[in-house]
Amino acid sequence: MSQTLAPHDPGTSPAPQQASAGGLSHGLKQRHLSMIALGGVIGAGLFVGSGAGVAAAGPSIVLAYAASGLLVMCVMRMLGEMSAANPASGSFSVHAERAVGPWAGFTVGWMFWTLLCVGVAIEAIGAANIVHGWLPGTPAWLWVLVFMAFFCGSNLLSVGNFGEFEFWFAALKVGAIGLFLTLSVLAVLGVLPGTDSPGAGHLLGNGGFLPTGVSGLLVGLLASVVAYGGLETVTIAAAESDDPVRGVAKAVKTTMWRIAVIYVGSMLAVVTLVPWDAKEVTEDGPYAAALDRLGIPGAGQIMNVVILIALLSAMNANIYGASRMAYSLVARGQGPKALGKAGGGIPRRAVLASSGFGFVTVLLSYWYPDTLFAWLLNMVGGVILVVWGFIAVSQFLLRRRTEREAPEKLVVRMWGFPYLTWVALAGVVAVLALMAWDADTRVQVLFTGGLTAALATTGYALQRRGGSASA
Known part of the structure; x- marks a missing residue:
């Protein structure tokens, strides 16, 4: 990456935003953005990863998801404020560059690109393992290759392909969660045929609402934060819609109820229906365990289908988001120029x-099938928190500048500014500190810290050199 970054000039800050979206099509419709915003919050981290959180925190996992959900609401509100004021395919990378300097945009942009690329590999492995379970005669690595080839190919053809796939993936996920919540409410009320209402027995019995103490709640908090990753993609996608300002504003304004219903509501349903320490919560997943308690035939396989859809949806979204982030970085002189070509509105390179x-994961999954998944998770575990930290700092700086220079652009406003911005930033730091304190997640903080330091040092050195260079 033989680039140098242009010196930061606040007076010309809109330029990076304009360049980042240049050459891209506007093939995403408002219905695509609406469903991406709605279904994008429903990922495999919720369906699978939440089991470890329930086992660690017990019923208090509801508090963990509510607390981390409040943090995410603030982050998305801040990001929405900046993205509605200056829509860009580089999203928070562009905002960080405008607020802090090119080195910051370089750092957070390539960090997020790394996160998404590794995420694609993780999701491909997870999806392949599910299909391998159905078809044990086929090797898992083959399905990794099939899924990678399919979604890479679809993203090469048209941004509309990404929008359509995500629309239907999201519709299926929303339908699954909606049906789960409906059945759960009926069961809790005691009106679902063949089931008796559990009352508050599972919530308050068996050790109480906080059975493992504060330490268990903190572990659950860390598990819940990971599940929220991916919400940021809608602000990247908005730059390729026909009305990016309205799309971002609508998506961000509905974040609160989406988090409250989908995450907090479904976790409350799970711990109400199933004993928190039941082994099937971690073995089969909390949603499959709850459906099994409701007597739904084939509950485990039903959830496997839903999880497969969630994984494929995340693969599709991450390839899209990573390619647009890379394209935006190159357009601003912060990456190899070879990646900056766009044909037919698609940055195919x-x-x-x-x-x-x-x-590459196809080979890695063949050589290291048992250890690769955990290694990849450790590699990027804390990156999303660093991204959120940059979002908070950028919003704090840009809000005051926008109020002075173009207040009419503040279509979306961060609540309680500047106090909630500081609270959100403190929350990010606190979660990172908890990760460093916990032995199981400490390695993720070390990986993240090393990546952040390396990219920040490189970005700052390139910024100091100034000018431009060919790639």
Whole structure:
């Protein structure tokens, strides 16, 4: 990456935003953005990863999801404020550059690109393992290759492909969660045929609401934070819609009820229906365990289908988001120029580069099938928190500048500014500190810290050199 970054000039701050979206099509419709915003919060982290949180925190996992959900609401509100004022395919990377300097945009942009590329590999492995379970005669690595080839190919053809796939994936996920919540409410009320209401027995009995103490609640908090990753993609996608300002504003304004219903509501349903320490919560997943308690035939396989959809949806979204982030960085002189070509409104070289690690994973999953998944998770575990930290700092600086220079752009406003911005930033630091304190997640903080330091040092050195260079 033989680039140098142009010196930061606040007076010309809109330029990076304009350049980042140049050459891209506007093939996403408002219905695509609405469903991406609604279904994008429903990922495999919720369906699978929440089991470890329930086992660690017990019923208090509801508090953990509510607390981390409040943090995410603030982050999305801040990001929405900046993205509605200056829509850009580089989203928070562009905002960080405008607020702090090119080194900050470089750092957070390539960090997020790394996160998404590794995420593609993780999701491909997870999806392949599910299909391998159904078809044990086929090797898992083959399905990694099939899924990678399919979604890489679809993203190369048209941004509309991404929008359509995400629309229907999201619709299926929302339908699954909606049906789960409906059945759960009926069961709790005691009106679901064949079931008796559990009352508050599972919530308050068996050790009480906080059975493992504060330490268990903190572990549950860490598990819940990971599940919220991916919400940021809607602000990247908005730059390729026909009305990005309205799309961002609508998506962000509905974040609160989406988090409250989908995450907090479904976790409350799970711990009400199933004893928190039941072994099937971690073995089968909390949602499959709850459906099984309701007597739903084939509950485990039903959830496997839903989880497969969630994984494929995340793969599709991450390839899209990574390619647009890379394209935006290159357009601002912060990456190899070879990735900056866009044909037919699609940054095809950026799509291929962003899919590259997923294809490498085909070999890695063949050589290290038992250890690769955990290694990849450790590699990027804390990156999303660093991204959120940059969002908070950028919003704090840009809000005052926008109020002075163009207050009419503040279509979305952060609540309680500047106090809630500081609270959100403190929350990010606190979660990172908890990760460093916990032995199981400490390695993730070390990986994240090393990546942040390396990219920040490189970005600052390139910024100091000034000018531009060919790639």
